[in-house]
Amino acid sequence: MNVYMVVDIGGSKYISGFVSDDGQILYQERKEWTKTSVEAIVEQLIASLRGVCATRPELAEQAKAGGVTIPGIADPATGVWVESDFLLVKNLPICERLSMEFKIPFFADNDGNACALAEKYFGSAKEDRDFLYMTVSTGIGGALILDDELYYGEYGHAGEIGMLVVEEQGRFSDTGSVQGNVEMYASGRGLRDNYVAASGIDKISNQPVDGKVISELAAKGDLVALEALALEGDYLGRILANAYSFAKVEKIIIGGGVALMFERFKPNLLKEFFRIHPEAQVIIEVTSLGYSGAFLGAAAVARRGCEAVELKSMGRQGQTVLRFSIGDEVGTALEVDDKVLASTHCENNNFLIARALSDSGATLRQMLKEEERQKDLREFGKGIGKAVACGCVLFDPGKVIIEGEGTSDESFRSSLEAAVIEETYYRGKLPFAIEYRGC
Structure with a gap:
């Protein structure tokens, strides 16, 4: 049995311990930050790992490698x-520091x-080659497994x-970068x-x-707590449906x-998701790893x-292109070094265009069928x-290619680019190029 020395770093706490290579939590200790300067963070992590090593020396001796989960951006x-x-950390070589201290490689x-x-190695996605993971906590994050590998994007x-x-x-x-x-x-x-607003x-x-508290009140x-949880399901269902319009994954976790609280907002989530994608063949479920997902993630x-999985700096996997093809249908494709990892076409691309949750919206497919909208290239x-x-x-593409009918029209291009700037977090400085190719 291989053993990993791991630490899950959070905004207010950190959890240190040992996990086996089949996902058994062998030992863990949770602690709160006492100071949050960069050096204080490193010192506390080292002290905590020393402590778990002293408590379970037999596990420390077996530790083959170390793992760290980062609340923010990490270069794997x-x-x-x-x-x-949540912490004022910039370009900290955390794995190098821990490796020097404990004489094992850290990742x-x-x-x-x-x-x-963790879902792929230890959870319910062991047999799934394509799935979307979404974490809903203080913030909301996510990750994609495509073609059996973690997908990082261009940057x-x-x-x-x-x-x-x-x-x-x-x-x-x-950050004020998007509304x-x-x-x-x-x-x-x-x-x-x-x-609170209601x-x-x-x-x-x-x-x-x-x-x-809201769950207990529900x-x-x-009634207000029940409505808040219903809204939770509606919001998450809609956003997952739009993501699914691009990545037809087998499972969403x-x-x-x-x-x-999944069971409390699950009915609304499923109702909204399948309203948008009534024919979707996808499993939507809560994690089987419970609250330990990030700790097991470190393992x-x-x-x-x-x-020895090869990882390029900042996870870059090659030239990443997101392609939109516009004609009688709207098709999309994600290409990495000319290999298609995800694609869709109009028959099952029900991306919802809506201004607010209260707006039932229209899909791209419906827009193509409605003559008046098709005539209004700006809309x-x-x-x-x-x-x-x-x-x-x-x-997270390195390039966007938009090809087909209407793409040479200036009003189409200007309204498209304005929407991209407004609904992304790049503050108007798009890291990717947008290339238009007319018929």
Whole structure:
């Protein structure tokens, strides 16, 4: 049995311990940060791992490698913690520091990516070659397994499903880079904000309202809490449906702290998803790993490192192109070094174009069939632009190619590009080129 020394890093806590290569948690300790300067973080992680080694020396002796989950951006090829969502860390060579201390190789990855790997190695996705993992907690993140491998995108930012827009001109994201993204409406914070906005109550018995409180209130029949959870399902169902329009995965797995309430919002999630994709052949389920997904993710990262899987810096997998073909149908394809990893065509591309959750919206397929909309190239360009934005956030391409009817029209192009800028988090500085190819 191989043993991995692992640490799951969070914004307020960290969990250290040992996991076997078949996903058994052998030992773990949870601690809160006492200081959050970069050096203090490293010192606390080292002290914690020393502590678990002292407590379980027999496991420490068996440890073949170490794994780290990062709350933010990590470079899996170099083991560098690039930056963080909640901690002021920049370009920290965390794996090098830990390897020097414990004399074993360490490997790191973003926590969403790590959770997806954990599902592949230890969870319910062992037999699935294509699946989407979404974590719903303080924030919303995600990751894609395509053709049996973790998909990173051109710049290592693929799968950031929490940045997909569900409300035009809605709440600003934490960085202010986009408005109306689903993270601001359906994360743990978003769920709370929805409840507070509807009830005017932000404390109960002098305790701040949070997801746990809302779940307890719903169990007692509180109508506002029930409505907040219904909205949770609606938001997540819609955003998953739009992601599915590009990646026809076999399975969608939902993890994170809010997933512990899955049964309460599941009916609305499934109703909205299958309203948009009534013929979809996909399993949507909650993680089988429970609250331990990220901790087991650290072990999955270590196991992958030991398997000598080749990783390019920042996860780059080659030249990544997102292609849209517009004619009697709208087709999409994700190509990496000319290999198609995901594709769809109009018959099953029901990408929903809607300005808000309350808007039932129209699909790209419907827009093509409605003559008046087809004549209005500016409106059609906006619809395609929304789809392009969604595909870019999901797939993180290096280039977007749009080909076919109407693409040479300036009003189509300008409205498309305006929608892409508005509904992505790049602050208008798109990292990819948009190339138009007319008929």
